[in-house]
């Protein structure tokens with residue numbers, strides 16, 4: 376297989392993003408296992424392209440593209456989830472680099488990742504809010520890093536607590552400018568909030584249900600109306616998601632637009648399991664295939680998290696209102 380040339384990738388950045396969108400959509404539609412490389416591909420790679428030094432690009436990008444470097448997002452802390460500006464994890468400058476101390480939480484797939492891009496305080500106090508924050512790339516195999524998986528309601532352990540105890544980082548662990556972490560993290564969240572995964576978390580369930588509704592024993596008028604309702608919501612949202620991707624691709628930071636896509640998208644993602652459960656359990660004949668019921672069970676358990684991860688519904692609506700000049 377051809378190896379990725381980062382220099383060419385940087386030059387062809389404009390041509391890469393639509394291809395990524397199509398690929399991501401197809402992978403999600405097929406229910407492919409995308410978790411390991413998802414975050415590096417979606418946001419760590421683009422962040423490194425945007426803010427990294429040439430040597431950071433040369434080191435990380437080929438590894439990301441070859442599936443050799445998995446990244447996780449180190450934003451949330453026990454007392455800084457929605458209120459990210461109050462993070463307390465701190466990197467202190469030394470002669471040779473940085474000493475990192477603190478804790479992250481809810482870090483998706485940290486136990487299976489090689490690197491974290493962490494939002495940390497490099498100067499000032501938590502009360503200083505947006506001032507004094509920076510982003511650092513943390514090699515999770517370094518001494519002093521402890522990763523502890525957290526079990527969720529469904530029994531999965533896909534997110535973790537990550538502890539930093541005097542972790543020594545090299546000078547070039549800093550990504551972007553010192554003290555500009557808030558601006559960078561805001562731009563990064565636009566990558567996180569607008570992609571097809573913010574519309575398609577329930578799409579495998581929807582497809583399985585549609586397959587049942589197409590059979591003589593599954594077909595009802597109300598199910599057909601529900602299918603139309605869901606498709607008519609998904610279709611314009613997909614167009615909006617593509618429009619945001621085009622703006623990201625031009626190097627813009629459509630933060631409010633991305634928040635809007637995520638808020639509306641997760642609404643449809645949560646409607647799908649709830650409406651399908653209503654449809655299936657209100658039928659006289661209980662003849663839905665077992666596979667469909669198992670998928671419904673899994674998606675129903677996961678669906679509350681759709682409007683939490685990547686920023687809660689309340690926070691996104693606050694951002695949209697501010698963007699519209701309403702608050």
Ligand SMILES: Cc1cc2nc3c(=O)[nH]c(=O)nc-3n(C[C@H](O)[C@H](O)[C@H](O)COP(=O)(O)OP(=O)(O)OC[C@H]3O[C@@H](n4cnc5c(N)ncnc54)[C@H](O)[C@@H]3O)c2cc1C
Pocket residue numbers: 447448449450451452453454455456457458480481482483484534680683684685686687688689690693
């Ligand atoms: C499945 C999943 C995966 C995740 N993966 C990651 C990850 O990889 N990396 C990472 O850093 N984080 C991750 N998170 C964390 C996620 O970003 C946070 O859970 C989220 O930002 C909310 O923060 P919190 O849990 O501290 O809740 P809090 O901020 O304590 O919020 C609690 C409630 O109060 C509401 N609220 C808070 N502030 C306001 C306000 N100003 N106005 C109105 N309402 C408000 C919220 O909407 C929410 O309903 C993940 C979360 C989930 C569920």
